[in-house]
Amino acid sequence: MKTIYKNILTALTLIVFGVGGAFAQNYVAIAKNGNVYDDANAKYITVNQNNDDVSVVPGMVFATSQHTPGWFKVEYSPGLHAFIPEQIVATNFNQLQPGTYDVKNNTGQKLNAQGSGDNWTATVDGQTYKGVKSEDILVFVDGNNNVAFSLVDLGNGPIAISYDNSVTKFF
Numbered sequence: 215m216k217t218i219y220k221n222i223l224t225a226l227t228l229i230v231f232g233v234g235g236a237f238a239q240n241y242v243a244i245a246k247n248g249n250v251y252d253d254a255n256a257k258y259i260t261v262n263q264n265n266d267d268v269s270v271v272p273g274m275v276f277a278t279s280q281h282t283p284g285w286f287k288v289e290y291s292p293g294l295h296a297f298i299p300e301q302i303v304a305t306n307f308n309q310l311q312p313g314t315y316d317v318k319n320n321t322g323q324k325l326n327a328q329g330s331g332d333n334w335t336a337t338v339d340g341q342t343y344k345g346v347k348s349e350d351i352l353v354f355v356d357g358n359n360n361v362a363f364s365l366v367d368l369g370n371g372p373i374a375i376s377y378d379n380s381v382t383k384f385f
Contacts, residue, residue, distance in 0.1 A: 241348045242286050243366045244274040245304035250296040254285035260296045262385050270298065273318055273373030275351050275364035291377070291384040292360045307350035308367035315365065315374040320381045325374040327352065327365055336363055338376075 250268040252258040260268040268290065270276075276288035276298070285297045310327070317323040317338070326337045327345070334345025336354040343354035343362050354363040364375045379385055 239346070239348060240278050241275050241351045241353060242278045242288065242298070243304040243307070243351055243364075243368065244270045244272055244276075244298070244302055245368055246302040247271055248299060248302040250288075250290055250298055251285075252296060254282055254287070254297045256299070260290075262383055264383070266383065268296070268384055270302070271319065271375075272304075272368060273364070273366055273375050275353055275361070275366055275375065277361070291379065291382070292358075294385060304366070304368050306369060308369055309350055310352055310365055310367055310372060313372070315372050317363070317374045317376050320376045320378070323376065325354075325363055325365065327354075327374075336365070338363060 248270050250260040250270060252260050262268055270290075276290055278286045278288050279295070280287035284300050286300060286303060287295060287297055289295050312328050312330070314324050314326045317325055323338060328335055329345055332347050334347060334352055334354075336343045336345060343356060346353050346355060350366070352365040353361045354365070356362040361377050363377065365372055367373070376382070
C-alpha cells in the first residue's frame with residue numbers, strides 16, 4: 215500500500231513540475247532598430263491596422279516561442295505573433311538595479327522599479343505592475359498577465375518601454 219501512495223505522490227510531483235515548466239516564458243530583447251515579419255523571411259513586413267510597418271526599437275522585449283536559424287517567433291502584442299531577425303536580438307545584458315527610469319517610447323512617463331532577485335514590481339502613473347524576471351530582462355505585467363512595461367540594460371543604461379498600443383501602434 216505504501217508503494218502505491220509513493221508512486222502516486224511521485225507522479226503528482228512530476229506533473230506539477232512539468233506543468234510549471236510549461237508556463238516558463240523565454241524573452242528576447244531588441245538591440246537594433248528593425249521590423250517584424252509575417253514569416254521567418256524578410257519578404258513580408260507585418261503591418262498594423264493603418265497599413266504601417268510594425269517596427270521595433272532597442273530595449274523592446276518580447277516573449278518568444280520558437281527559434282529557428284536566423285529568426286525568433288515572438289508575441290509582439292497579446293495574441294499577435296510574428297518573426298524578428300536574430301541579428302537584431304541582444305545577447306549581452308547588464309544587471310538591473312531598482313530606480314526610476316524614463317519610459318523611452320513615451321516621453322514624460324516614468325517607471326519606478328523596485329525589487330531584487332526574482333521579486334520585482336513597477337509603479338507607473340500610480341498603477342503597480344508585477345515583475346517577471348528572465349535572466350537580466352524584466353517585464354511588468356498587468357492584471358491580465360499581458361506585458362505592460364519592460365526594463366532591460368543592453369550596456370548603455372537601463373531602457374524602460376511601454377507596450378500600450380497607443381504608444382507602440384502594433385495593431
